[in-house]
Amino acid sequence: MYTEKVMDHFTNPRNVGEIENADGVGQVGNAKCGDIMKIYLKVENDIIEDVKFKTFGCGSAIASSSIATEMIKGKSIKDAIKVTNKAVVEALEGLPPQKIHCSVLAEQAIKSALYDYAQKHNIQLEGLEDFDPNEDHHHDEEAE
């Protein structure tokens, strides 16, 4: 049911953990629905120097978080904001239809962490003007 890529990221997830004194932290999803993603960012000169994640969820939630961290590590904030759930699905070489929401969560987790970074540093980030960190993006399957 899962691609090799998903299984690879599930069995060997990249960037698991926490960052102390992170520059931005984002958490999305809720335990009630069965998945929570938390992303920690370390940002220097608008570049994401380091990123870690913690996820409570199914195999595809863990794989989506893992690959999402890989996709933004070393990238500029500007590029990180542009990561879509579709890009996450493509990077994983596909997700089953009922698991697309996991990729949505991954996109939202990145945005949420960047939003937190922007708030802390009192800056506006292009592409996050309409972002609402408290909105329940969960299972928003039309977002693809």
Next chain:
Amino acid sequence: MNKRVYLDYSATTPVKKEVLDAMYPYFDEKFGNASSIYSYGREAKQAIDLGRQNVARLIGAQADEIYFTAGGSEADNWAIKGIAYANKEKGNHIITTKIEHHAVLHVCEYLEKNGFEVTYLDVDEDGLIDLEDLKKAITDQTILISIMFANNEIGTIQPIEEIGKIAKENKIYFHTDAVQALGNVEIDVKKLNIDLMSVSAHKIYGPKGIGALYIKKGVKIHSFIHGGAQEKRRRAGTENTSGIIGFGKACELALENMDNHIEKLIKLREKLINGIIEKIDYVRINGHREKRLPGNANIVFEFIEGESLLLSLDLVGIAGSSGSACTSGSLDPSHVLMAIGLPHEIAHGSLRLTIGDFTTEEDIDYVLEQLPKIVERLRQMSPLYENVKGGQK
């Protein structure tokens, strides 16, 4: 393939060698249609009679009270719809529980759309119904009580004898889905006052695609499949001869081995449950601790999600199942775990391991060696576990 351990006997069981041997001749050598009068037909007819006797013997019924179906779900559908429509002049009310198999629940929901009323009884935290609730739910319109013998997820065994007594006193038909209980609990339909009972072969080392509905003599029920004289015109269609003989053989073996089987399974189950409790923190055992199926262990591991647990177990060759939403394709965790009062976030982390006749002590040792590592790895990844590690919980 590396080591594999199958612990999902409640999902299905392997067919035993003796069962397969009994079935083989009915595919080629004795392939006749039981409705034919020549020798080929008579051979098949004899096999069906024998199968029927064997199934009847395991549950204390008479052979002519056993009606073969394509499985447990069909038997449930037949029992409930057949009773509802045949007795609708008497009343339109059905009583069942919130933890039934979907083959019962979805039929009840269907009937609700067609003029019937259904009461879904609550269960307590162990999964047991309250007999007083049952008595109170009965009205002069009640025509059927359908309560499962033992639950497929948490293994809890209901007070069937008491339910049968209440049904009898109130002259209401009593159906029980005994798919999980068959072969794992002693069943005597007469002593337990059961009017209808669903059973299935593939849960007791028989083949898939064959089950039966026990219908007590005199019960007023509609036919399920029209179009032939098979099963006394109540369930038409050429009989699944090999399946029936196989089901019969599986029942015969189950009856012979019942005591040993139960004793062995309980021993392994307790070893598994106690080992898990000893080695892993933040676990809870679902279902009644004693009134449960001998082979059923249902455990919740807090802070992790069931599907990732199953995937991880599969990677080391262990096969189990979960009540997590992610394994069911829906967004809610299992209705059974909800009904026993588990919060959503906890129900997502459930694991069902079910033990059977081919499970060994070594299998359990292997699980007890692998499971703690897997749970710990997933917890290390879980944001829910962060606050717990420092002993803050």
